[in-house]
Amino acid sequence: MSSNSGSSESPSATVEKSPTILARLARSLKARDWGAAVIEVAIVVIGIFIGLQVDAWNDVRKDRQEESDYLQRLHDDVATLVGMQQQRIETRMERLEDMADAADILIGVAPVTDWSKRHCDALAFSHIYVPLPMALPALDEMLSTGKLSLIRDIPLREALSRLQIQVVRSEEMIARIDGSVRVLSRHYPHAIWESIVPDDESENRRHDTQPACDLEAIRSNPVLLNDVADNYSRYHAYATSGLANTFEHFQQVHDLLDLQLGFSH
Numbered sequence: 001m002s003s004n005s006g007s008s009e010s011p012s013a014t015v016e017k018s019p020t021i022l023a024r025l026a027r028s029l030k031a032r033d034w035g036a037a038v039i040e041v042a043i044v045v046i047g048i049f050i051g052l053q054v055d056a057w058n059d060v061r062k063d064r065q066e067e068s069d070y071l072q073r074l075h076d077d078v079a080t081l082v083g084m085q086q087q088r089i090e091t092r093m094e095r096l097e098d099m100a101d102a103a104d105i106l107i108g109v110a111p112v113t114d115w116s117k118r119h120c121d122a123l124a125f126s127h128i129y130v131p132l133p134m135a136l137p138a139l140d141e142m143l144s145t146g147k148l149s150l151i152r153d154i155p156l157r158e159a160l161s162r163l164q165i166q167v168v169r170s171e172e173m174i175a176r177i178d179g180s181v182r183v184l185s186r187h188y189p190h191a192i193w194e195s196i197v198p199d200d201e202s203e204n205r206r207h208d209t210q211p212a213c214d215l216e217a218i219r220s221n222p223v224l225l226n227d228v229a230d231n232y233s234r235y236h237a238y239a240t241s242g243l244a245n246t247f248e249h250f251q252q253v254h255d256l257l258d259l260q261l262g263f264s265h
């Protein structure tokens with residue numbers, strides 16, 4: 001017995017404590033003091049149980065506090081992004097609408113008299129695919145430290161995972177769309193061009209660029225029309241699958257966070 005306890009791999013606290021307990025128990029048993037022996041055992045068992053329970057309660061309380069802090073940080077990140085994204089989505093959707101109207105005029109579905117500056121702008125800027133702001137520092141931290149499991153709400157955890165996947169897909173898609181796009185004013189400057197104009201609103205001496213179009217030159221050039229169709233289709237994928245779809249995922253996460261935190265706005 002003594003050689004076992006001497007070479008034991010148990011923590012030193014246990015090694016030091018066990019002989020004392022055993023000695024006291026042995027003394028009680030030797031004296032046939034059953035009552036004292038039972039009390040000795042009960043005190044030790046209850047002591048260990050309470051110690052373990054206190055540790056468990058402390059762990060749970062720490063986890064709940066950490067979960068609450070992360071939920072609040074996630075909410076702040078997501079709410080800020082949703083506000084910024086909404087504004088950008090609206091302008092991109094308006095541009096897509098202008099592009100669709102321009103296409104109707106180019107293919108003769110709508111009259112050429114409907115042609116205006118917004119249609120020309122839509123074609124001239126049909127190569128610009130800027131991603132939405134999507135950085136979520138709190139979520140990145142949770143993923144890198146393996147703390148996503150602190151969130152107990154399963155629908156929220158699943159929505160966060162789907163959002164992560166969508167963010168990656170959206171970035172990959174926009175990079176792919178952007179890869180070989182045609183800048184129409186660079187390839188067809190006689191039909192679509194950008195003029196340098198003074199920026200009157202700026203106090204400093206600055207200039208801006210202003211697109212201009214020759215509608216007949218666009219309509220009479222089948223190669224240019226093919227590139228317009230190509231850019232339109234890219235812009236459609238960018239605005240719908242790339243941006244609007246991602247925005248929906250952010251909104252879903254925001255709604256679930258509001259639910260968890262009891263917010264209503």
Ligand SMILES: [Zn+2]
Pocket residue numbers: 075079254257258263265
């Ligand atoms: Zn909110």
